Amino acid sequence: MAPPRHMTSEDPFPEKTPGKLRLYSMQYCPYAMRARLMLAKKGVDHEVINIHLRNKPQWFLDKYPIATVPVMEQDDKLLGGSLVISEYIDEVYSKNGERTLSADPYEKGRTNMLISDKYGKAISAVYKRLRHEENWEEDFFKHVGELDKELGAKKYFAGADKPTYADYMLWPWMRVLGPDCEIDDVLPTGKLPNLVRWIEDMKKDDTVKACHTPPDVLKRFCQGYHTLKYEYDLE
Structure with a gap:
């Protein structure tokens, strides 16, 4: 629908x-x-x-x-x-x-630190790439690379066996990375191996599927960050 x-x-x-x-x-x-x-x-x-x-x-x-x-x-x-x-x-x-967010004050605090610091910097770097800003690569691979290191060998960011708050709060920006989306030139570099794995796992999650936007539609909207001509009601 x-x-x-x-x-x-x-x-x-x-x-x-x-x-x-x-x-x-x-x-x-x-x-x-x-x-x-x-x-x-x-x-x-x-x-x-x-x-x-x-x-x-x-x-x-x-x-x-x-x-x-x-x-x-x-x-x-x-x-x-x-x-x-x-x-x-x-x-x-x-x-x-x-x-999905731990009720333990310390663990909750650690998650909120991750979101406010590393997520914030990585999100800014994603927008720089979407806007085709000059020298976007340096910030992108520095800050998104920090997320790759943070994830490491864990399946999901909080170390659980299924997505939690930390994963869902990042996903809306990471979904634009991939061959069918607007940012199609970063995952093939091999610089973000853990995020590549995580993205594929997130795509299988029922909650993510419920909020799915077709890649071609998302790509058309994301092009507005560069052209400043945003399209609405694409579906």
Whole structure:
């Protein structure tokens, strides 16, 4: 089924269903995908309202002046920010023993350090490559290479035998690496062997499959980072 179209300044506010969780998203936004992954992982009943980020509805700006996605709303509750929402979903909707982010304060802190430091630098390097910035290779292989070292021989980043919070919070950017996607020239270099293995394993995960975007569609959207001509409603 095709995702809901992206609402623009011409669209009226869509009435809410009492009690139902709503996610304001953008279909191809990696930050929004973090929240969509967690909602899929936990099987949360929800609705998605896609927002055209180049022509936002005024009612969205009034609701969340920061004007970024994702934003989660449920009755009178409203949260913004991909990590805030993802952690909230994991904590509220997980059954006993099914948290993807460790409840142990130290392990949770280590995961959040990984995300804020190494993930942040690697994500910036991915955007440099998408924008075809000069000398992108140095930053890319330095910072994404750090992730490859961090992963090492582990199957997944937290050392578990299945994806956890640390993996899902990185996946939306790593999915653009590969022969069918926009960044098709980095994995064949042999410089990221552990990430190559991890990417293939992540593609097999049911949660990742549930949030899959066809590679040709994702590639068309990603080209906008270089051309500055973003296409919406590609599906």
